[in-house]
Amino acid sequence: MSVWDALVGQPEAVAVLSEAVRRPEAMTHAWLITGPPGSGRSVAARAFAAALQDPADVDGTSHETQTALAGTHADVTVLATEKVVISIDEARNLIGLAQRSPSQGRWRVIIVEDADRMVERTSNVLLKAIEEPPPRTVWILCAPSPQDVLVTIRSRCRLVNLRVPPAQDVADLLVEKDGVDPDLAMECALAAQSHIGMARRLAANPNAREYRAKVLAIPATIRGVGDAILAAGTLVDEATEESKVATAERDAAEKTELLRNLGAEEGGTIPPALRAQVRQLEEEQKRRARRALIDVLDRAMVDLLSFYRDVLVVQLDSDQVLMNRAAESAVREMAAGSAPEQSLQRMQSVGVARTRIAAGAAPLLAIEAMTVALRPQN
Missing domain, CATH: 1.20.272 (Zinc Finger, Delta Prime; domain 3)
Known part of the structure; x- marks a missing residue:
């Protein structure tokens, strides 16, 4: 077991991120993790944050690693919005936080999920903080593609691109981690188009599968x-x-x-x-x-x-x-x-x-x- 186990079907990304954890010369202050929905952008960001806090923890079982993965580590902050856009006030709060030294861990890590929901004005507010953060602060932005982030932000980040994981890998994850029947796991992995979160939801929730079946029945009902x-x-x-x-x-x-x-x-x-x-x-x-x-x-x-x-x-x-x-x-x-x-x-x-x-x-x-x-x- 390691912090990277939940990042399914992404060996190239794991290699890049784990090298940055091991070798200081491969590390940088700002990262942009991109990939289609369900590819594991936030999973990669959290795993990277956990690995940075305790590089020696190969098995991913230390207190530092576990709290970072769980979202309870004092030095790991995650901005995940359910709004249409990320507000300027939210961005300014992150800037203030980024100036503080880590209180417990090796790094102060700030993860911005759905960074594509920042309008240009909000991105410009963050620009200086991302460009010149304190020595022990690292920014990790997540977005569907590099083009979804303002070019001035993008140019200051190291890019890690995730791919759509194979359906079989997603099905294996459902079987191993969630105890799902293999046939149902593969059906859900294919139906979710390898979107890990959606595949998990379909496998665990019969109502979700029923709703999806209703959607797929629509084409046959339309005659005029x-x-x-x-x-x-x-x-x-x-x-x-x-x-x-x-x-x-x-x-x-x-x-x-x-x-x-x-x-x-x-x-x-x-x-x-x-x-x-x-x-x-x-x-x-x-x-x-x-x-x-x-x-x-x-x-x-x-x-x-x-x-x-x-x-x-x-x-x-x-x-x-x-x-x-x-x-x-x-x-x-x-x-x-x-x-x-x-x-x-x-x-x-x-x-x-x-x-x-x-x-x-x-x-x-x-x-x-x-x-x-x-x-x-x-």
């Missing part, structure tokens, strides 16, 4: 414009419910905690002097709810893309493995009733919907346009 509009409404409604499940309990707990700290009674009248703080929390929760809805819808569209990809694989008689084993009969039926050109057009329509929603379009309108484009063409 009316069906398309109904399918769009159903998809958005179910995504809304799915996102509420993920945020409602946390929202309620946060509001209860805030009211307790303010000395106000839950369910009672909130004094005027305290209403601004409650409104601020509610606005923050609304932004997080929108982010959650966008994430659920985007995942649904990725699943639809995988469905049409499988249809195209069958139409072209390719030897590629199907990603959706449980939906194979629907895939083959769709492949028999359409042409490869239609599959490509449908995939393009899904991609356009993803882009529109990410750019701020009304989800229902974007999804309606997509489902209309998915209907059979005479």
Whole structure:
């Protein structure tokens, strides 16, 4: 066992990061870890932070290593936002923290997950701190690709690029770490397109597999414009419910905690002097709810893309493995009733919907346009 065990299918990245831990001349003050969703960017960042705190701990069992991996080490700070963007105030807090010497460990490590959510103004605030940090401070930024980070930030970081891990490696992880049945593990690894977190969620949560099955059933239900509009409404409604499940309990707990700290009674009248703080929390929760809805819808569209990809694989008689084993009969039926050109057009329509929603379009309108484009063409 080592700190790198959870970083699946990334031997090249492990080699680079572990060398930096072992050899001071290979170390630098700022790193940018990139890779597609589910490739393990945050896992790599946390493993690197843990290894830096105790390079001699080969087995990854020391107190320094374990607390760094668990996110409780005093000198390892992780900024992981659920908002659409990382705020300037959050960036400034990190700058102040970066100036402090490590209190316990060898390094003060600051990890910024989803660094692509920093707008240009926020990135410029961090620039000086990343460019010239104190001697024992290291920044680790995570983003889908180098192009998602401002060029002035990117140029000051050493790049480590992660790849999509093989599905078999992800399945093996589910079997070994989570005790998942091998067949189910492989089905979930393929369905998640090797996204480790999503594969784990699918394997552990039957409701998640059921929701995904509903999404994959949508193409077969669309026969005309009316069906398309109904399918769009159903998809958005179910995504809304799915996102509420993920945020409602946390929202309620946060509001209860805030009211307790303010000395106000839950369910009672909130004094005027305290209403601004409650409104601020509610606005923050609304932004997080929108982010959650966008994430659920985007995942649904990725699943639809995988469905049409499988249809195209069958139409072209390719030897590629199907990603959706449980939906194979629907895939083959769709492949028999359409042409490869239609599959490509449908995939393009899904991609356009993803882009529109990410750019701020009304989800229902974007999804309606997509489902209309998915209907059979005479």
